[in-house]
Amino acid sequence: MPEARHKAPPRISQRHHDPSQICSHSFFGAYFAVQLAGKNFAHKGEYFPVFSWSLFSIVKNDVHDVVVEVTRVGDEIYSPPRNYYSLGEIFPAAQRRDSGVLKAARFLTVSRSDPERFAEREQEFIASFFQVDEEVDFQIMVIRFDPLERWHTGHVTERHFSTAHSTADQS
Amino acid sequence: MIDQVEATFRRRLAGPCRQSARWGEHRRMFDAAFAIVQVYYIVTAMWFYSAARSISHTPLDPADLDLLWPLAWMPAFSAEISTTILANAYVIVGFLGVFLWRYLVVRVLIMVVLLQLTAWPNSFGAIHHGAHEWFWLSVCFLFLPSGAKEAMRDNRRQRTLFLYAFTIAPALILFFYTLSGFYKVYYATLAMALGGYGGFMPDAMAQTLARRALETQSEPLWAEIIINTPILGWPLYLGLYFVELVAIAILFRPALHRIWGVILIAFHLGTLTFMDITFPQHILINGLLFVMSPFAPQVFNLREALVAIPWFGRFFDRGPRRPARHPLPAE
Numbered sequence: 001m002p003e004a005r006h007k008a009p010p011r012i013s014q015r016h017h018d019p020s021q022i023c024s025h026s027f028f029g030a031y032f033a034v035q036l037a038g039k040n041f042a043h044k045g046e047y048f049p050v051f052s053w054s055l056f057s058i059v060k061n062d063v064h065d066v067v068v069e070v071t072r073v074g075d076e077i078y079s080p081p082r083n084y085y086s087l088g089e090i091f092p093a094a095q096r097r098d099s100g101v102l103k104a105a106r107f108l109t110v111s112r113s114d115p116e117r118f119a120e121r122e123q124e125f126i127a128s129f130f131q132v133d134e135e136v137d138f139q140i141m142v143i144r145f146d147p148l149e150r151w152h153t154g155h156v157t158e159r160h161f162s163t164a165h166s167t168a169d170q171s
Numbered sequence: 172m173i174d175q176v177e178a179t180f181r182r183r184l185a186g187p188c189r190q191s192a193r194w195g196e197h198r199r200m201f202d203a204a205f206a207i208v209q210v211y212y213i214v215t216a217m218w219f220y221s222a223a224r225s226i227s228h229t230p231l232d233p234a235d236l237d238l239l240w241p242l243a244w245m246p247a248f249s250a251e252i253s254t255t256i257l258a259n260a261y262v263i264v265g266f267l268g269v270f271l272w273r274y275l276v277v278r279v280l281i282m283v284v285l286l287q288l289t290a291w292p293n294s295f296g297a298i299h300h301g302a303h304e305w306f307w308l309s310v311c312f313l314f315l316p317s318g319a320k321e322a323m324r325d326n327r328r329q330r331t332l333f334l335y336a337f338t339i340a341p342a343l344i345l346f347f348y349t350l351s352g353f354y355k356v357y358y359a360t361l362a363m364a365l366g367g368y369g370g371f372m373p374d375a376m377a378q379t380l381a382r383r384a385l386e387t388q389s390e391p392l393w394a395e396i397i398i399n400t401p402i403l404g405w406p407l408y409l410g411l412y413f414v415e416l417v418a419i420a421i422l423f424r425p426a427l428h429r430i431w432g433v434i435l436i437a438f439h440l441g442t443l444t445f446m447d448i449t450f451p452q453h454i455l456i457n458g459l460l461f462v463m464s465p466f467a468p469q470v471f472n473l474r475e476a477l478v479a480i481p482w483f484g485r486f487f488d489r490g491p492r493r494p495a496r497h498p499l500p501a502e
Contacts, residue, residue, distance in 0.1 A: 024314060024339045025177070028346065035350065044298050048239050049289060051303055053347045054354035056379055059362075059370040063382060085388035097387040097447055104296030121296070127235035128295035147381035148374065151398055 043107065061148070066105045066162065067141045074134030081139065084129075093129045101129050105140050109162050126167050135168045185423035187488065188479050201330050203465035204337040205320060208312060210459060212268040215281060215309070219265030222288050227258040233294075241290040257291070260284050275317045282309040304344060305452045311340040334465075338422070341460040345418040348435065352415025359412070370412070376404025380445055389447040397445065411438060417481040424479040425466040432461025 031050060038047040039054060046052065069081035073090055088095035104125050111117045130136050144158035193200075233245040233253055245253040264277075264284045271277040289302040314336035316329055323329040355370055362369025369375070378401075380394045397404040414434055421431045435457040442448040461467075468475070477487035 024336075024342075027310075027339070028343070031343075031346075046298060048241075048293065048298060049286065049303050049306055051298075051300055052354065053300075053351040055300070055351060056383075057351075057354040057358045057370070059359070059368070059372070059375045059379055061368045061372075061374075061378055065386065083388055097389045099387055099448075100295055100297035100299060102386055103298075107296065121237070123235065124237040124296050127231065128237070131230060145385075147378045147385060148398065148401070150385055151381040 044103075061146050062144070062157075063147060064142065064144050066102065066109055067143055068101060068105050068138060069141055070136060070138045072135070072137040073132070084138070090132055091129065098129075104128065109140055109142070112163065122165060126165065130167050132167075135166065137164070137166045137168075139164045181423055184420040186420065186479065186481060187484060188424040188426060197327075197330055197334060198324065199469075200334055200465040201324055203463065204334060205324075207459050207463060207465070208272065208315065208337065211308060211312070212272040212281065214455065215285065215305070216265035216269045218305075219261035219284070219288065222291075223258040223261040223265075226254050226261070226291065229254060236294045237296050238294045239290040239298075241286045242294055257287060261288065272312075273315075273317055273320065275313065278309065278313055278315070282306070282313060285309045301450055301452060304347065304456055307343055307347075308340050308456065311343055312336075314339050337465070341428075341464070342419070342422050344456060344460060345422050345431075348415045348418035352412055352418065355412050356416055370408065373405045374401035376408040376445075377401035380404070383446045383448075387447070391443070391445050391447040393444040394446065407441075414438065420481045421461075424481075425464065426468055426472065426475045426479040428461045428464035428467040429471065430476055432457045432464065435461065 034047055034050040035052040038050055039045060039052040068084040070084055070087055071078055071081045073087070084091065084101060085094045085097060093101050104121075108118070108121045108125050111121050130138070140162040142158075142160055142162045143156050145156045149155050232250045233242065234250065238245060247253075248256070261284060264280045267277050268281045272281070285306045289306045292302070293299055316323060316332045316336065318329065323333055359370030359375075363371055372378075377398045380391070381398050383389070384391060384394050384398075397407075414431070418431065418435075421427045436454050439450045439453050439457070442450060474487065478484045480487075
């Protein structure tokens, strides 16, 4: 029996609780508690960097969401407005399909009732995603749709205006 | 008390894979785990290296951004000074980590600077999660004992402590996947119980892919296949729920480490091909911790792996089982 050569030592954890063992158990417990609190109470869904890893957890066929639409860049007026992500040649975040634009737009939309907070987030939103040489006007629309239906037919059940913004106001 | 809870927890999650401690293999496991940690700190240095360049050339003024708490110190300095401080920290700490990671103080420094690096791209109004796991690995590695490699390798207690502490890293990563799976299954079950639409529906994957593609106006390579034939996505989605939900049990089933590593890498390839979402760090993490797992059997045994599959393994557990041929390495 080759295993006989390897006599097992007494289990470390039974002799005394090693600090690393106790710390690691506390670590997992603390992580679980903080991610749960962050998911339910933090305005960005997490107390950074403790994330719940709840990604694409809720699947719906009746979606309410926001769309960021650009109405003017410099002298060029877009009529009808262009989806932010279709202007990859102007906005780097659109080029890399950064979903952070939509997440930030959602945060901005829900803070409309607090003018001070809204102004602060609007400034951060523009600084993060609209840093271009020319002035940009854009609007955030709220839409309701069935994703598969919209994919195949383009049909949107509801569409209404939420907020309008201009980078000129920030300069 | 802790021992009893842990033993019960481990017994339940290990299922049929109740293995002995495999003391004779601990030197091999130690060498493999040590190499993995070494690679982690080299890759971290590489990442710091490229981040140092991008932060020192950023056109953004930190004062205008929605800075996360680790970067709250930046507005106290001018944009040029604060980004220069960060760039220097990346270069110096990343370099130290390559050859001094065995010392706790260096690992703490790496963790602190990684937190800064992770916070920066998430300070633009929204939080992404591509770098979170890599940061959390630096926290897990704080539990590693400090000291010279040979001294740790030749001391049974140190070796055991190193392996125990190392195990926290794969445990946490698998815990993350289980959390992800738990929330998916929870919301899908809730929707089903309430008679609404949810993640168990046959076209759930198609709905998710269509929504994502419409949101970001992206054109993922394979999304149209599922969107045009939604039923094809059903087994994939249910399979993903299962793979994620039971992930933590895989920690205690070494026969599945490599398989789950490959499946999780395939999942992240899927997030690119179906959703145009990339998680490059996660491919590396799953490769290092699971495909190269120090605890995986040295010789793959398909029957042993099939029997170890949570919940479904019992269907393969028929007839006398051949003993796994795990060669015992020379001490």
